Amino acid sequence: MAAVAEAIGPDRLGVRFTPLFESTDQDRVYIGLVEDDPHATYVEAIKVLEAAGIAYLSVAEADWDNAPDLPLSFRQAARSAFSGRIIYAGRYTVERADSLLSTGLADLVAFGRTFIANPDLPARITNDWPLNPLHPETLNGGAEKGLTNYPIHEARTDPVTA
Template sequence: MKASQFFQKIHLGPYLLKNRIVLPPLTRSRSTQPGNIANELMATYYIQRASAGFMVTEGTQIEPRGQGYAWTPGIYSPEQIAGWRHVTDAVHAEGNIIFAQLWHVGRVSHTSLQPNAEAPVAPSAIAANNVKVFIETAPGMGALADPSMPRALTTAEVKALVQLYAQAARNALSAGFDGVEIHCANGYLVNQFISAQSNQREDEYGGSLSNRLRFLQEVIQAVAEVVGADHLGVRFAPLFESTEQDRVYMGLVEDDPHTTYIAAIKVLEDAGIAYLSIAEADWDHAPELPDSFRQDVRQTFSGRIIYAGRYTAERGARLLDSGLADLIAFGRPFIANPDLPERMANDWPLNPVDPSSMYGGTEKGYIDYPAYQQ
């Protein structure tokens, strides 16, 4: 692995990255309560993984209505901004680059997580089925629950949400982040606007594909005006085969996903953003993206392309060597192996991940995974 493309430097926007290994957004639900505030424990977690070439935070809700899971951090209050500043200062002290992932779950939420126990907001009043959210049942305790029925946003509210993304980007800069990634994947708010499965609006944000892409386009434009297009990334999760669960939630499979997502990627290209991150299906026996789609992505988008989704070092190296990817993100392996790049460089064995400590809890299964001992 020492001679592989993983360890060649590469530019991403204005930054020169030391390798092509990415720490992707990984929900861990360890923020301080009350207030969903990033903390020193989280700073330690990110410092431990600062040997990545590029780092993106866990999904960070842009406003109170954007939360769908207990204990996830926000970036809309002064306390949250100050908490994230501890994280960015720590990462910068290690000489690394970190972007904040701006997140709004839309309909994938529960009234108990919403201000005044109101209904979640969404493009249309269509419930998210076959998926669970995570709600707090007592301090430090929680349970899975079905998402609540959402209400449809008015046109004026949609436009106000665009500005909430812009404000979240300003907050991210105040918190010391080097840029931001907009979460447009996995069935959350922006994905809900893109998908004909979840968007049945009759105004300028619904109907035709160009209308369904309007929210994405306006959010990108508003955020780019704050951070600069070369400090901006977008994450998609296109699926080409699905069970019914995947259709309604994990990527909202379109009747013609190739056409939908290439059109969406053209929006990114027109905006001149720094990178596109593609989250592939990561469950057992999940279908791979078609080669024709990967090739069209490369032909359509001139920025950097990141792929994630149960990649091994060998599989990732093949994709880098093909020229279809510029960087590869590793999720579970980076959770369990804070020194992942060094292990990859030396072909050292990996720690297994502990699924029971993935979400919520203490430092156990969070910052206590050991580095490799020779």
């Protein structure tokens, strides 16, 4: 991280991590990152990132169904320790994102699968249009189906470019 910051400037550097990833599902195996006290470990890591002056933290929350929620105490500790932008992702709906943003504990919320299924997601959110359902079976496939063939909303008239 120090080397990248040196090369491009810490204000152009972000770090993504998955804190507190303690699985309660025996079928899931996560590689590494199982600490005795993950809360304390990640907050200490955030202090290191703060000292380095990086631009943002991108926090990937557990994203499987019925995953435990990231505790409020962790979000508060992250906010206190870090003065840059904080982004959260993981199973957010617009309502949950709004609710988190309104607490001031996050600067941005990212959408993953919802964006894959809805290429015009910002327009759909802005206009309160319904969302396309996700087809999870195509998420990690090797062809275009499931990644580029989700429809844009019929009311959308301008081309979707991104």
